[in-house]
Amino acid sequence: MNIITVSTQPFNDQKPGTSGLRKRVPVFQQRNYLENFVQSIFDSLDGYEGQTLVVGGDGRYYNRTAIQVILKMAAANGFGKVLVGQGGILSTPAASCVIRKYNAFGGIILSASHNPGGPDADFGIKYNIGNGGPAPEKVTDAIYDRTLTIEGYKIVEATDLDLDQLGTSTLGSMTVEVIDSVTDYAELMQSLFDFEAIKALLTSNDFKMCMDSLHAVTGPYAKTILEGMLSAPVGTVVNGVPLEDFGGGHPDPNLVYAHDLVELMFGDNAPAFGAASDGDGDRNMILGSNFFVTPSDSLAVIVANANLVKGCKGGIAGVARSMPTSEAVDRVAEKMGIDCYETPTGWKFFGNLMDAGKVTLCGEESFGTGSNHVREKDGLWAVFFWLNILAVRKQSVEEIVKEHWSIYGRNYYSRHDYEGVESDRADKLITELRAKLASLKGQKFGNYEVDYADDFSYTDPIDGSISQKQGVRIGFTDGSRIVFRLSGTGTSGATLRVYLESYEPDSSKQNLDPQVALGELINIADEIAQIKALTGFDVPTVIT
Ligand code: VG1
Ligand code: CO
Numbered sequence: 001m002n003i004i005t006v007s008t009q010p011f012n013d014q015k016p017g018t019s020g021l022r023k024r025v026p027v028f029q030q031r032n033y034l035e036n037f038v039q040s041i042f043d044s045l046d047g048y049e050g051q052t053l054v055v056g057g058d059g060r061y062y063n064r065t066a067i068q069v070i071l072k073m074a075a076a077n078g079f080g081k082v083l084v085g086q087g088g089i090l091s092t093p094a095a096s097c098v099i100r101k102y103n104a105f106g107g108i109i110l111s112a113s114h115n116p117g118g119p120d121a122d123f124g125i126k127y128n129i130g131n132g133g134p135a136p137e138k139v140t141d142a143i144y145d146r147t148l149t150i151e152g153y154k155i156v157e158a159t160d161l162d163l164d165q166l167g168t169s170t171l172g173s174m175t176v177e178v179i180d181s182v183t184d185y186a187e188l189m190q191s192l193f194d195f196e197a198i199k200a201l202l203t204s205n206d207f208k209m210c211m212d213s214l215h216a217v218t219g220p221y222a223k224t225i226l227e228g229m230l231s232a233p234v235g236t237v238v239n240g241v242p243l244e245d246f247g248g249g250h251p252d253p254n255l256v257y258a259h260d261l262v263e264l265m266f267g268d269n270a271p272a273f274g275a276a277s278d279g280d281g282d283r284n285m286i287l288g289s290n291f292f293v294t295p296s297d298s299l300a301v302i303v304a305n306a307n308l309v310k311g312c313k314g315g316i317a318g319v320a321r322s323m324p325t326s327e328a329v330d331r332v333a334e335k336m337g338i339d340c341y342e343t344p345t346g347w348k349f350f351g352n353l354m355d356a357g358k359v360t361l362c363g364e365e366s367f368g369t370g371s372n373h374v375r376e377k378d379g380l381w382a383v384f385f386w387l388n389i390l391a392v393r394k395q396s397v398e399e400i401v402k403e404h405w406s407i408y409g410r411n412y413y414s415r416h417d418y419e420g421v422e423s424d425r426a427d428k429l430i431t432e433l434r435a436k437l438a439s440l441k442g443q444k445f446g447n448y449e450v451d452y453a454d455d456f457s458y459t460d461p462i463d464g465s466i467s468q469k470q471g472v473r474i475g476f477t478d479g480s481r482i483v484f485r486l487s488g489t490g491t492s493g494a495t496l497r498v499y500l501e502s503y504e505p506d507s508s509k510q511n512l513d514p515q516v517a518l519g520e521l522i523n524i525a526d527e528i529a530q531i532k533a534l535t536g537f538d539v540p541t542v543i544t
Contacts, residue, residue, distance in 0.1 A: 005152045040143050060121075060245070214276055272396060297401060318358050485497050498529075
């Protein structure tokens with residue numbers, strides 16, 4: 001088989017963001033655009049010759065086309081073997097699981113996660129290293145540097161492979177094995193949770209659940225595990241067939257985009273438990289009957305109840321959360337006497353802590369929770385964790401969360417997103433905010449006094465690498481916080497995220513609507529950052 005080198009010219013916009021390179025499909029369809037990025041990944045790696053690469057994606061538009069290109073380029077660049085999910089499907093946590101299980105050199109995951117899919121919507125690509133986790137910044141920086149100087153890429157001349165038939169074939173001197181997308185992941189879940197107890201719960205007459213896969217990648221996983229292995233009634237999983245455009249929706253499991261599930265769970269005769277996951281299967285939303293669990297609370301409850309779950313029987317080494325995530329988990333960690341790490345946004349910062357055995361459970365406010373079973377956040381894992389807790393405690397979701405608040409206090413929490421802000425305006429807002437930071441300490445805003453104001457900087461405790469400018473934090477003397485940062489996953493304009501948090505230890509005051517409880521802080525955020533004036537938006541586009 002012929003290996004050819006195609007000459008190319010650099011693109012100047014291939015800098016990976018919070019989670020890989022995300023662009024509109026037409027951008028990826030430009031001649032050599034995908035190829036340049038893939039070759040830049042390979043050129044930044046050492047010692048992969050003859051090794052195994054894992055490839056799969058969330059099934060969105062362009063997934064199959066991209067995979068064919070990646071297979072031919074992997075063969076031309078000297079990989080020994082590629083494991084690819086059937087039909088090109090691998091959820092992000094399943095890809096992480098497969099990389100680890102088969103000691104692969106790394107993996108390429110095709111996804112733009114919760115962003116919409118389709119010919120005019122979004123596509124994405126990211127590289128995961130041998131521990132199964134997203135490449136750390138030193139690797140993504142090297143990839144980006146390479147994209148700026150690349151002059152050619154290698155590819156074999158071959159016809160497309162059949163991705164739908166399980167089994168092994170060859171491409172040049174490389175082996176391609178099409179693997180079942182679900183099996184390895186399902187086995188891992190079975191090893192972590194008490195499937196018998198969950199099965200008893202799911203088949204009892206007075207328990208109903210709804211899993212909304214939002215036409216995205218978790219459909220086949222949820223059906224096989226929930227409706228198959230765990231005998232939940234057929235129909236428990238809805239929107240369970242991955243579609244290239246996710247049925248035209250945003251595959252984002254939050255109160256805004258998972259509206260059908262929210263309506264069901266807040267309607268009459270609501271099921272006891274509801275859950276949803278995102279495009280690539282790494283996010284989760286947890287709902288009880290008429291009750292929403294914020295992701296930050298979900299992490300705290302999971303940590304507090306970890307002893308009930310087989311996979312955590314060895315104990316919890318420590319926990320971690322991204323900086324904007326609420327401090328609810330910090331309170332649990334403190335009581336348990338374990339370390340709690342605060343990292344920048346994005347899962348790539350948890351990997352080192354997990355590899356070093358310092359962290360067992362971790363999470364982000366953006367509907368992401370996970371453990372050291374893989375090196376990605378894992379939507380269905382969180383669902384099984386909650387089911388396992390429910391099966392053991394035999395209480396409702398609401399009872400469990402409210403009991404948690406009565407013990408640890410409640411961290412009122414909300415995130416306000418301003419999507420599609422003009423980039424210049426968003427940059428100006430952050431620049432002016434940064435300029436103010438030094439003078440904020442000690443200033444009073446209504447009932448609140450600024451305790452500290454800074455731009456979050458993180459030094460990785462394992463390898464000493466430093467990540468600066470990871471979000472502006474303004475802390476108040478009563479423990480409340482406002483955090484501002486710009487999204488690193490969007491594909492057009494800028495998205496401003498404003499994170500608001502306050503702490504309420506008094507049980508009699510824990511039942512307010514968070515927007516009410518945080519009302520004064522919301523106004524202070526606008527006063528300090530001049531959000532309305534500088535963005536031109538009167539209200540956020542999404543509130544979670
Ligand atoms: C967002 C979330 C972040 C998450 C990232 C990737 O990033 O805030 O917590 O890790 O998405 O998640 P940003 O930079 O837009 O705020 V996923 O499910 O899109 O892979
Ligand atoms: Co995702």
